[in-house]
Amino acid sequence: MVSSFFTKIPSLSAIFSIYTSLSAFTIVFRTILHEILPAKIRHFIVSKFTDYFSSYFNPNFTFIIEEQSDYVTNQTFRAAQVYLPTLLTRISTGSLLVSSSNLKDPMAKPKFGIPVKAKITDDFEGIPLEWTLLSDRDNNPHQKYQKRWESAIFQHHTTFETLAMEPELKNTLIRDLDAFSSGKDFYKSVGRAWKRGYLLYGPPGTGKSSLVAAIANHMNFNIYDLQIQSVKHDEMLRQILTMTENRSILLMEDLDCSGADARDEDKEDDENQDMKKKKDPKVTLSGLLNFVDGLWSSCVEERIIIFTTNHKEKLDPALLRPGRMDVHILMDYCTPVVFKKLAALYLETEDHNLFEPLEKMFLEVKATPAEITEQLMASKNPDVALKGLIEFLERKKMTKESVDFDIKEAEA
Structure with a gap:
């Protein structure tokens, strides 16, 4: 249904070709009138012809190309986005859009674009054209351009190398992504x-x-x-x-x-x-x-x-x-393996005499990696940070035992 719809609509190139053919016919017609008919009769016919058709035809015609068509990206709009940046030297409004989104490389080449309301002169087989970019923010009844939903500029530093995750699960996920x-x-x-x-x-x-x-x-x-x-x-x-x-x-x-x-x-x-x-x-x-x-x-x-x-x-x-x-x-609670990865990242240590009692506590107490990270960031001294973590886990264990006791009493 969609394909048949597009096959019935003439392309933009076909429309311009028809317009060019009509223009050529008009030139031939005017030449014949000039060579055969006397000037007075010729001027009379041309004036009547012009008066009759001027009310039906406007020498200026506007094509409105919207970005979205029935919630689907308009491919003609996409084509214009690719084509028009090649005509930046023809912007008649004297302005140019300059942007850069590469925060990692300040020396990266800037990108040049077309500002809203800018006008670009162009021609198609001798027919003069003028492109204008409009935004739906303008108070204009003809919306030729709609602002796009952009992806976020992503600068998060977490990688699989620094991610605290069970190694087997991590490797399985990496293989799946690749x-x-x-x-x-x-x-x-x-x-x-x-x-x-x-x-x-x-x-x-x-x-x-x-x-x-x-x-x-x-x-x-x-x-x-x-x-x-x-x-x-x-x-x-x-x-x-x-x-x-x-x-x-x-x-x-x-x-x-x-x-x-x-x-x-x-x-x-x-x-x-x-x-x-x-x-x-x-x-x-x-x-x-x-x-x-x-x-x-x-x-x-x-x-x-x-x-x-x-x-x-x-x-x-x-x-x-x-x-x-x-x-x-x-994505589960912290395990001994995940804890060691976090300790290596935040305390820069891969071994400590408190690791063994902490690993046993992780098998008894449920704590999220976010909670563990918060405790490890309390001090850069491994002794202080790990002792604080042990105290935190002991409080969680006592709280859980108290809650479990209250539940048993209520059920009894």
Whole structure:
């Protein structure tokens, strides 16, 4: 249906060609009138011809190219974005957009672009053209340009080298990412979209955000952090997601409390569901899944989707199946191995006489890596920091034993 729609619409080149042909015909017609008819008769016919058609034809015609068309990126707009920067010397407004996003290299070459409201002169087979870039922020009834949803400038320093994580799990994840990165031909041969979904789940403070940073740095991908709470309905979600680019990560954190329906809607009758949606439109799980599986998958390449949640059990099973969330990673409480990695990072020590009693305590007390990190940062002196950590874990153990005792008393 989409392909037939585009085959029925003439291309921009065809429109200009027709316009050129009409212009040539007009020139030939005027030449014939000049050679055959007397001047007075010729002027009379031309004036009548001009008066008659001037009310129907305007010598100036405007093509409006919007960035989005039915929530899908307008490829003509993309083509104009590629073509117009080659005409920067023809900007008639005397201004040029200069930018740089490379914070790591201050000597990097700046990027040149077209400012909003700038005018560029051009021609097509002798027909003069003028390009103008407009923004939807302008009070103009014709919106020719819409601001884009940009990826965040990513400067997080966490890498897999510095990430405190169980070595076996870390190596398995790295192998999976590398296989995905080199799997373009495989995904094409099996007819699947070149994307990979990861679900990071576990208690708060277990390093889910740090793992996302390590993945982004390992893959050299940009991150699109989707705050689902600010998305009012499925149509807006569709519009936002179509603006993302290839080789990027779509991140949705805390999915269980994001505002989207974590489980499918109750099985009410269709009429009640329709009334509920009209009264309180919002992003639905089905809307998210349908778009990720459908249109978005067919329009993108080499994408990673990462969902994080503190409560995996609250998520609908439809969200967790392979093809949507291919890899499930449990981000758990601190283990002896993770503790040693943290101690090496923050205290610059790989061995200490307090390591053995601390390792035993980690088998009895649940503490998150974030809690351990906070204690290790209290002092640069390993003796002071580790003693403080032992006291912290002992307090947690006593609190837990007190709570467990109260529960047993209540049950008795």
